[in-house]
Amino acid sequence: MRIYDLKTEYLKAPNAVDAVQPRFSWKIASESKGVRQKSYHIVAKSEAETLWDSGTVESDECRFIRYEGKPLQSRQKVVWQVFVTAEDAEKNLLTAGWETSFFRMGLLHKADWRAKWITVGEDAPGRRKAAYVRRQFTVRAGLIEARLYQTAHGLYESFLNGHATDNDKFKPGLTSYYYRIQYQTYDVADLLNTGENVWKVILADGWWRGSTGGSIINNFGHTLDFLGQLELVYTDGTTEIIGTDEKFETSDGPLLAADMLMGDIYDARLRAENWHPVRLTECTSIVSGTMAQLIASRSVPVRENERFEGKPFHDASGALILDFGQNIAGNVLMVLRNTRPGQLVRLTHGETLDHDGNFTIDNVNKCSLPIEAFQEVTYICKGAPEEVYQPSFSIFGFRYVKVEGYENDIQAGDFTAVAIYSFMEETGDFRCSNPLITKLVENARWSQKGNFMDVPVDCPTRERNAWTGDAQIFVRTACTFMNGYAFYEKWLKDQTLEQFESGKVGITFPSTSSAHNPAALDERLLSINPFYSLAGPTGNGNIGEDATGWGDSAVWLPYSVYLWYGDVQILKNQYETARRWVEFELACARNENPLYADQQYVLDGAGQYVLDTCFQYGEWNEAFGVREKVKAYYEHLHDPVPEMSPEQIAAEKKAFAQQVQRFLLSKQKTGDAITATAYMARSLRLVANMARILGKVEDAETYAALAEKITGIYARYFIAEDGTIQEGHQAPYVRALAMELCGEKKEKVLEKLLSEIEANGYALNTGFLSTPFLLPVLAENGHSTEAYRILENEELPGWLYPVKKGMTTIPESWGGVDLLNDSLNHYSYGSVCEFLFQYTAGIRPDPENPGWKHFFLKPVPGGSLTYAEARQETPFGEIRSIWKLDEEGFHYVCSVPANTVATLTLPNGETRMLGSGTYIF
Template identity: 35%
Template sequence: MQKLVLLCLIFFSFFAGALGQTQVNSLLCENRINPTCVDISQPLLSWQLSGNRRNIRQSAYELRVSTSSKLLNQGKELTWNSGKVTADQSVHVVYGGSPLSSGKKYFWQVRIWDDKGQASGWSPVAEWQMGLLQPGDWKASWIEPGFIQDSISRPSPLFRKTFQAGKKIQSATAYITARGMYEARINGQRVGDALLTPGWTSYRKRLQYQQYDVTNLLRQGANAIGVTLGVGWYSGYLVWENSKNHFGSRTGLLFQLNIQYTDGTEEVITSDNSWRSSTGSILNSEIYHGETIDARKEKEGWSDPGYDDHAWSGVQLSSDNNKSILIATINEPVRKHEQFKPVRIFTTPAGEKVMDFGQNLVGWVQVQIKGRAGDSIVLQHAEVLDNKGNFYTENLRRAQQKNTYIFKGNGTELFEPHFTFQGFRYVKITGFNGELNPDNFTAFALYSDMPATGDFSCSNQLINQLQHNIQWGQRGNFLDVPTDCPQRDERLGWTGDAQAFFRTAAYNRQVNNFFAKWLKDVAADQRSDGSVPFLVPNVLGDQSMGSAGWSDVATIVPWNMYLAYADKRLLEQQYPSMKAWVEYMHKQSPQDLWNTGFHFGDWLFYHPDDDLDGRAAITDKYLIAQCFYAHSTQLLINAAQVLGKTADIAEYTPLLQRIKAAFLKEYVTPNGRLVSSSQTAYVLALNFDMLPESLREQAALRLVENIKSYNNHLTTGFLGTPYLCHVLSRFGHLDMAYTLLLQDTYPSWLYPVKMGATTIWERWDGEKPDHTFENAGMNSFNHYAYGAIGDWMYRVTAGIDTKEDAPGYRQIIIRPRPGGSLTQATGTLQTYYGQIKSSWQLQNGQFVLDVEIPANTTATVYMPVKSGNAIMESGKAVSEQKDIRLVSSDKEQSLEIGSGKYHFTAAQ
């Protein structure tokens, strides 16, 4: 019978597709596939449509939800049945059923009616599981080791608990968090594949827990739980000057296991004073300095039921048993990704044994090798070799980036770290006298498991390598928080870097949940007067706040997230933080001029004399501050318009006018010249519309003249660079934008590429042409900020964008603008609606454009030709095609289209 049903389903699915029936797939709850640990009372549900015809649109939908997949398919005992809802919304639909319960699993599916009124079949069943919704749902207690901890070396503590499951188990869910980092095991098997859990948040205000389905790890009868802790970000070394214990000095564990038996009864196993504690093979583990593992001290079988733990210590209940700050994990965890083998093993001129993995990456090296008991192998990590070919670590500052493995001596042994990570391309091996075989070493890339969404390629291979470097800079630095760099004694969530790179980040990867989590920490660490820290989580204190272009992350990222994902709920959540930041600037600005306080300025701009730390910036820092003051105020007005906050619109619109008037009075001469004549000054003034329209064209010309005076090179830093090419192309200087993009001598985006870079550098000349280095005190070779050029490549070269009044790519703009020496470019982007593609080439005097538009969206395609009569689609004139609407202008032709694939050609 089951086989017959399956055959019928296959038969129906085949013929539904053949007949052109719209399909529903790719179901998401809270932007994730079948998530666990949902603690939102009304989750957001999304789905995609697909079919084999053009112009597919949704006219209505029906959602149903149940606690049983079987009953769901029968349409019985539903938690929610929306009924038929006449609406085209297929993204971020709010759950509207009965109240959801802690720990419960819910199953759901959707069907739609298309633009022809034809109903789809029900989608495949998706699911989500709720987290613990109230502090009272936690029955566990915080526990700490019962032995006296070594406060210097700080070996990782082990916790252990055995229990009996006397009945047949139906399901089991574990809820785990730690003060520090944890790695859990049940009956000797690792729980989940997430790394560096529970992740990094502003721990005193927000502490994440993770939720795991561990049904398959348990057994009827004896069971054992084992958990290892590391100091991590909680109490490990952070920032500079060997500073540690920023959030607390004692690691701790909170563990709860909810078991449901087949007879309907439940049991809860919790962390309490019945647990045991000891130490094991991890002698110390620090994020900056690495990890030391002594395999001789490993307690074999310590997380199995039969292990003898009578010599272990007990545990003590923590004096702080607060659970009110516990939050579910909404973002993707850190996981292992790409693997690399050494591309070469060599001896340096200094006699060092070094491995080259060919890619600057973030993660660690797994070693599988034999050694004598008590011998060790030491791995030190670096990004570059010096100009003599020797291992170079000066730019790491105090960070040791060293992993040490001490052999047990019982055959081939496998080592890898647990609670640290390194940024590296090269690894120096010491302490091991045997032959180094590349088969024994594997580098793993670690980063938050955000789905890849965007890609870009073109006819210029140096630009393609630049795109590679941009993506790898993001992978290495999006490790639970958006860090500035992943290798030296820093690795912090600098706000300026994050806001500068956000739009590029949102193209490369689905960063909705990643940034939603981090923005909540931005708001949590925001001072009561509205000032925003330089970095988040804030480990610098309440005085390290309020710098223009850094603190503006509070407005820039939420608004741009709304444009990328159309998540109105997130914009609403962040609105108080946005408003508080604008109010802070307002209070710092007598006569509406912000000319007070500390500002980083156009950090690490190019200047021939600047080999220190960027503090000799030639762009007036208060001019920059005024520009960002206006920009944030504009974004607040934008958000208020979306959210219907009419009183705020009425208040801040005249304020914005006064801010711009104060800028003109203070920084602009009567004939339109800025008091700072730098590229960044003109870029910011033009990008943020600080100048009246009558002065903008001449300002753009002055920008171009400035670029020419530097022999067609940029001079911008962290704040000017993201907008530079956008301003040039917006004001009619596309040719100069391409000249800068394709420039390959210092300072330029392609100079590091030609120097062999595989990631984005912190400085334009981190490595000089003679292979000497910039100031070692600040010279990261994996620092994503200057990768913000990616946004221009995607939105201008490939031409993929979204309309601000229809965000989230509901109404798509396809407007490629060829230039320079490029003859071809392709961009693809996975959105919540499906894939967008824009691929153009110049071929035999023709402009050829292939476009893909996902179902339930529309697009405006701009063709860079003067006459609409010249445009063909799949060999037919567009004027003859009913599903394409042509709109002509003097400079370009636009085509209004629906979903589907299109092949446009036009004579140039």
């Protein structure tokens, strides 16, 4: 037996922890079968001092074991070891030697920060320059340790003696900046010299004051600010602290503009010079009037990952284009040769070519945003045999890049696309005999990579917002593909911080499309959306931020993360947020909507349990009618388009804005009781479960009773006796079945769903909210044949259609590949992978035993598939499920990790209980 994968706070050897009782975890592996841990023994030390000795603890738990030793101190390095005993199926005792890991404590107290915030980047109209900061300092002989603590308003990159201090990108990450801001910590002794040294930092707009997120600039603030503290420890026992203060200098430099969305303008002819002193700043929050809390990084870092070489060609217009073969979020490392001084080279990043074979960004650049550029890098050459440049503060969604101003032949390696995303451990993979489905899974994984950039955004091109609707749809697939606990725990705390006083939650968070800052509610913002309002506890949000499905993320997200990892801490963190959200839903349901005064549920006195008010997105992006739209589009594709005058363009934009306003007001007025009431019922049921798990008995009983009552009302008033809910649509039937709202009408509802599917030619017509449930609902109710027929449909609308069309990610809308009117990298519909893992391969979690302590293996073969294989890394180790169909029958192989038990159900109905090990059937 061996012990492996030791983690602290879900991270491997974290460099700065500010949890005073950090969580430990490990895994065990053995070739024996039926292995279960019997006991563990943890010893934690700091240098020679024993901080905690747990003694032998009789337990099979190896996840989230809380430290229970002496109080931990700032900067303290803690080495911890674990010893485990286990027993196999034959009752043999198994042991493994002590396994060791470590972590460092961060700065736990405000007094630990000796540095002062400095202001270096001034606000200005138009594109803003990056700010360069430096400080020269002396290092004495005898240095044994050097640790660097840094954060910023904006993004920062730091250097010591010309060397980057780290490999992390887009620091300090995105949090709700008015409440908390992360700092990073690095060991940098190897970068320092005895004698004179130079500490340099470059700062740029980032989320703090950039245009990303679809907002105007200055969403959080107007200036660039920096806080840094370098601590030098010497052999004589002394510590010297060099913190940001008036001794630092600042200057402009060659980076004339750096915006995450708009891109860079870099003039290689310039240098940072004309240094002048920085100014100190209080950095107080507009929300609280005090400085935002400094917290150590809580999640995995953003890093550079896969690389792709660009293949040059000329599009139909003659433009020079690079094809990197994969749609990613990242940027391009370019090598320019034999340039001229002042030569201007521009890269424009886009996802696709149009139907005539020309480079285009029209599919994502249709927002009327007050921006001057879109995904562009402008590089002004100094004139050299070779010049190398890669953006540090800009990130783009692209597969293709248009190159302008560079005439030289492109050699191998001259243009390299670098994928950049949160560096989460990959945990799941699936493949099967249908290569289109295997590619679909790969595309879904790439959409996750392209959109998980410290927070889960909807797309890496246009909006870049952490939309809650998208996130709750995909969360279980995301946790299958990658280890997401730390990522989600960090992000969800910002939902709590920004929850409105009424209990509603933002449709995005941290909010970069709402305004926290009252000063930002100016004409620029209101001209884009007149419904903007203050975000956070002091405001009531924007129109749309009371939408169910999106707001219900407050319940579904933490509950799903708990189901996947079994750590009750996520429920403790988020319970009050979830409870306040369902109370908001109930309050909205009690409000009367005069449009429905004659409805039977109102006349019968049940209206207070039906959510028919508020703005509702409903079944957003439904596939209904998409075939007809695409057909009409191609019929008129090359119709002549008259040129428009500037006045006509302005008038069209104004008309479009008015149309959007009318749409928003209409949605706010009419509500969507069929969708909203369903989500309210599900959220009440889950909040009741959360309360039960947390020992909140009264809450559990109250919310369970409300969920049961609303379920009964839904079945009575929204489902006809023949099962009809809404003719011509699949989503209402899928939703009612998935959320267990049908009561005694379940079989009738299922019949109606099957009828709708048949009428639509066995293609889906669901939208964002219901698509993840379509195939599982069919398979759960004995209709796997229909599920696979929909899955393997290669025509529009269907998952495999964009795969056939050459897409390498998941499109935002079913017709987007043809219509070129939406993002081509939107992970939501990739949630179909949940069906592939849980039904095709059969790896399913057990809601009664969250975190995979016990799980189900129940493969469901179907369709044309003759082979399927999945692996999934869990908190206990890897599960494998492999099956094959041939002339001899069904062959199945599975692996169960140590310290877990699986209930296997084979397609013939045979059931087995399996301890750890590999089994062949």
